[in-house]
Amino acid sequence: MTTQGPGSAGPVALSTRRPEVEVSRLVADMVPPPRFDGVRFETYVPDPGQPSQTAAVKRLTEFAASLDAGRDESPKRWFRREPRTAPAPGGVYLDGGYGVGKTHLLASLWHATPAPRERKAFGTFVELTNLVGALGFQRAVQALQGHRLVCIDEFELDDPGDTVLVSSLLGKLADAGVRLAATSNTLPGRLGEGRFAAADFMREIQGLSARFTSLRIDGEDYRHRGMPQAPRPHTDEQVTATALRTRGASLDDFGALTAHLATVHPSRYGALCDGISAVFLRGVGQITDQATALRLVVLADRLYDREVPVMTSGTPFDRLFSEEMLAGGYRKKYFRAVSRLTALARDAERLSPSL
Structure with a gap:
């Protein structure tokens, strides 16, 4: 991941972005996401x-x-x-x-x-x-x-x-x-x-x-097959410092981002992430509101599709959703989001090896 050079712009805030998406893009974008550009039957490794x-x-x-x-x-x-x-x-x-x-x-x-x-x-x-x-x-x-x-x-x-x-x-x-x-x-x-x-x-x-x-x-979930446990969250200071030296990063407080997602249609979450190389979130907290949780699931999918690492402070991803939510009707969505966010958090470890 590239670091910021002298005079480079600092991280952007996803919570300030309001993307507009042409209908034609919705059709043209119906292709495998970047994460799956290079996959083929020959590259699948069966257990x-x-x-x-x-x-x-x-x-x-x-x-x-x-x-x-x-x-x-x-x-x-x-x-x-x-x-x-x-x-x-x-x-x-x-x-x-x-x-x-x-x-x-x-x-x-x-x-x-x-x-x-x-x-x-x-x-x-x-x-x-x-x-x-x-x-x-x-x-x-x-x-x-x-x-x-x-x-x-x-x-x-x-x-x-x-x-x-x-x-x-x-x-x-x-x-x-x-x-x-x-x-x-x-x-x-x-x-x-x-x-x-x-x-x-x-x-x-x-x-x-x-x-x-x-x-x-x-x-079993290949993202955890033979791999170490997901990394624990960092401190606010570590997240901020790493975001400041990472080119193309976004930096948001978790509460501000989840509130902003309520104002953006989920069909635009992909565009919301355009040009972002890594996402940094401070103060992640457990979600108890169903609508907020479902919006975050969609964002997690778009980040995972684009292979965007996610570094956070606050609540670890395995406690992002309450026990009640994980036992409810949308549990399959939440388990998928936890799995994907955990993989992205693991990817984020390479952004700052010293942390």
């Missing part, structure tokens, strides 16, 4: 003790090949609905816990799909609902129905309205011949109950279940 991971790579490689097998060499016929060979199921669903590499595999599928980047889309469930909100349902269908593949990462079951909305969108796209792929997290404490998440997903998307092949991916 030798989890044969389902190796099996998933094989099945997804075959799925990607099936997209190529039916392609007419004439560009006008690339997206024909009736390939020469018998079609594979129209979609795949990756069911598994946190940190087993589902997003890596989903992004690898996107990269392996034989289509121009403007004819394949990759986004989280939240990003897809934001797209529908910005464009309207019919325009969203029109924007995506010519795609060869649409990938939805972290399909959510928390909001019935959004779930039905996206399910309807996927139904329209599937009818138009678009192939689909999705991931979701199995609820904590239920990893041994088979395909709990897959069953819920398929029930919620109603008539789409027959179009999906469910792939179970077992394993």
Whole structure:
């Protein structure tokens, strides 16, 4: 990480930024995030003790090949609905816990799909609902129905309205011949109950279940597999000093940032982080408000996507959400956020080795 040189501007405050995002950017940004730019099936390292991971790579490689097998060499016929060979199921669903590499595999599928980047889309469930909100349902269908593949990462079951909305969108796209792929997290404490998440997903998307092949991916969170415990928070003085000498850093008090997030639509959180090389937060405290917690989850996802290290003082990330929240209906979101923020805090240790 570069340090500030003489005359360099100091850190910015995310809590003062008010990004504006063009609708066209919402569509153009539906590609794998920077963290997954270089991933491929060959770079996925299966856990030798989890044969389902190796099996998933094989099945997804075959799925990607099936997209190529039916392609007419004439560009006008690339997206024909009736390939020469018998079609594979129209979609795949990756069911598994946190940190087993589902997003890596989903992004690898996107990269392996034989289509121009403007004819394949990759986004989280939240990003897809934001797209529908910005464009309207019919325009969203029109924007995506010519795609060869649409990938939805972290399909959510928390909001019935959004779930039905996206399910309807996927139904329209599937009818138009678009192939689909999705991931979701199995609820904590239920990893041994088979395909709990897959069953819920398929029930919620109603008539789409027959179009999906469910792939179970077992394993432990790779972010903690064989790694040390997450670093403990630093002091306010250490956070401030490191931010001041880190080029492209942001520096905020935690309370000011969480209050500001309430004034920015979550679809703009990616733009909020534009140009930021590292995030520094002073005085992190435990969150007890659900709305605040959910906004922070979205920000954590955008920071993780962009591989932005996070250095903090105050409450450690494993106590960021209350026990009540971690036992509630949004617990899968909170566990994912803790896992990702912990990884980013570990990344931040290289910013100042002397601390």
